[in-house]
Amino acid sequence: MIKFLSLPMVLLLFAIAFQSTVLPAQVNNKQLLVADFRLPKIVAYDLNGIRLDTIVMDSISIYSFMVLDEKRNKIYRTHKIEGENPWEIESIDLSTGGREPLLQYKGNSDDFYLDTFKDRIIFSYSTDNYILAYDIQKEQIDTLLQTDRRPYSFAILPKTHELIWTEGPGGSPNFKTHKIFSVDLNTQTQDLIYEHEDPIDRMVVDSLHQQLIFSARNGIYSISFDGTAYDTLYQFPSDHHPFALLLEPGTDYLYWTDYSIDEVRRGTIFGDPFTTIVDGLDTPTGIAFTCLNNSQYISCGSGSITASFNPELQAPGINIYPNPTAQSARLSIELREAQEVSVSIRSVQNAQPSYLIRRIYRPAGSWQFDLDTSVYPSGTYILTLETAIHRSSHKLVIVR
Numbered sequence: 001m002i003k004f005l006s007l008p009m010v011l012l013l014f015a016i017a018f019q020s021t022v023l024p025a026q027v028n029n030k031q032l033l034v035a036d037f038r039l040p041k042i043v044a045y046d047l048n049g050i051r052l053d054t055i056v057m058d059s060i061s062i063y064s065f066m067v068l069d070e071k072r073n074k075i076y077r078t079h080k081i082e083g084e085n086p087w088e089i090e091s092i093d094l095s096t097g098g099r100e101p102l103l104q105y106k107g108n109s110d111d112f113y114l115d116t117f118k119d120r121i122i123f124s125y126s127t128d129n130y131i132l133a134y135d136i137q138k139e140q141i142d143t144l145l146q147t148d149r150r151p152y153s154f155a156i157l158p159k160t161h162e163l164i165w166t167e168g169p170g171g172s173p174n175f176k177t178h179k180i181f182s183v184d185l186n187t188q189t190q191d192l193i194y195e196h197e198d199p200i201d202r203m204v205v206d207s208l209h210q211q212l213i214f215s216a217r218n219g220i221y222s223i224s225f226d227g228t229a230y231d232t233l234y235q236f237p238s239d240h241h242p243f244a245l246l247l248e249p250g251t252d253y254l255y256w257t258d259y260s261i262d263e264v265r266r267g268t269i270f271g272d273p274f275t276t277i278v279d280g281l282d283t284p285t286g287i288a289f290t291c292l293n294n295s296q297y298i299s300c301g302s303g304s305i306t307a308s309f310n311p312e313l314q315a316p317g318i319n320i321y322p323n324p325t326a327q328s329a330r331l332s333i334e335l336r337e338a339q340e341v342s343v344s345i346r347s348v349q350n351a352q353p354s355y356l357i358r359r360i361y362r363p364a365g366s367w368q369f370d371l372d373t374s375v376y377p378s379g380t381y382i383l384t385l386e387t388a389i390h391r392s393s394h395k396l397v398i399v400r
Contacts, residue, residue: 034257034264034278035066035077035286042066042077042092044290049264049277055092065244066286067114067121069136075288076102076121078109089121089134094290103134103141111202113154117161124151131165144185153200153214157182157225158207164193166200166214180212180223193227204245204254206269208392213269215242215256222269233271244287250390257284270348270382270393318343318385324397327374333385338363342386345371345396347379373398 031044033055042055066077075092087109089102107127115122121134122144131145131154145151149167156163163183178200180193198217206213211222213233220234220242233254236242241260248255252268255277262281267274278284319332331343340361344353356371378400384393 031290032255032264032277033066033075033286033288033290034281034284036282036284042075042286045264045278047266047277049279051278055097065111066288067112068288068290069114071116076112076114077286078112078123089123102136102139110151111153113156115156117156122154122156122163124154126150126152131163145183145188145190149179153202155203155205155212158205161185164203164205164212166203178216180214180227193225194223194230196221201241201243202245204247206247209269209394213245213247213254215245217241220245220254220256220267231271233269234267234274244285246287246289248289250392252384252391252393255287257281257287259283259285268393270395318383318392318394320383320394320396323395324399325373326399327372329371329373329396330368331371331383332366332368333362334366335362335364339387344384344386345376345381346384347376347381349379353382353384 033044035042044053045051066075073094078089080086081088088104091100107125110124110126112121112123119136125132129147131151133142133144151165153166166180167178178196181190182193183190201215203212203214211224213222218236222231240258242256242258244257246255254269255266257264263276264278265274266277320329340359343357344355346353376398378398381396382393383396
């Protein structure tokens, strides 16, 4: 005897079958948003430098720095407006294009930073050397610090939540160097991390390698969180001025704007040869990532100086011991999910890597293998761990 299913059961099975065939919306074409200083607009480009769309167009000149709020799918930016309070922090909804002022204030602001740990915007009030915080939920402003120097750029360390700030141009003529400070905001204890000969413009936190990368006049540099290790990544001619910095999530790529030659460039956190991505701009000062989802702009994770992306929480981890080494090193790799893995090695002078492991499928968890370093000359090498969606690199020093 044939049994017929009831109508509710048929509808239920149809719904289950339909649901199983519906794929999530595809996020495609990562976008690079660039804000110009002199032209009142924010423009989207693909990562090959092809202009795609104008996100914001104003009728007044803007002095635009941008931060990306992934949780709310918004961009915050500072710009000049007309009126009694000429500075404004504005929110731009990436989904709808809607714009809303968050706060207006007098005086000059050199930079601002999204502190995702406490859901607040940290910004400078350079007129009186204040560092302020705007609580996004409570819509109120608190004073974090008043200094005897001009606060210029900011970052928050991912583990200790210490505030990192730099002294910018225009400080006292008695200050012969320009300093990077760390501040414990609970105790107001302040420590000097590093002194640089030129004014420091912007910083990005590379939490995977425990370092700050910062731009200054004619160069881009890295300094470890504790200030003990310093490196020059890029040195440019005197007519160049790198400014805003941006890390691409899951890669070693470092993007920056150069407002003296009106370009956006892409290099790496290890100082590899760079390329020009976008040119013909007009004093670019702001830079951020978005993605396209069905022709709609959405946040897709950003490693910029302003965003919450933490590679330690998302990318596979690798540990090298001992480092430096002479004869051998043990590589310990932590995978958060099963996937194909490749590991390559190259010297810092050679851009062509050789693969130690190539597309080997590994389950989630920890695994180790030993690298015979006796076959390599003394020097500094880059070990790169790659999966389908992540790429991270680590320095290995071989000594004899």
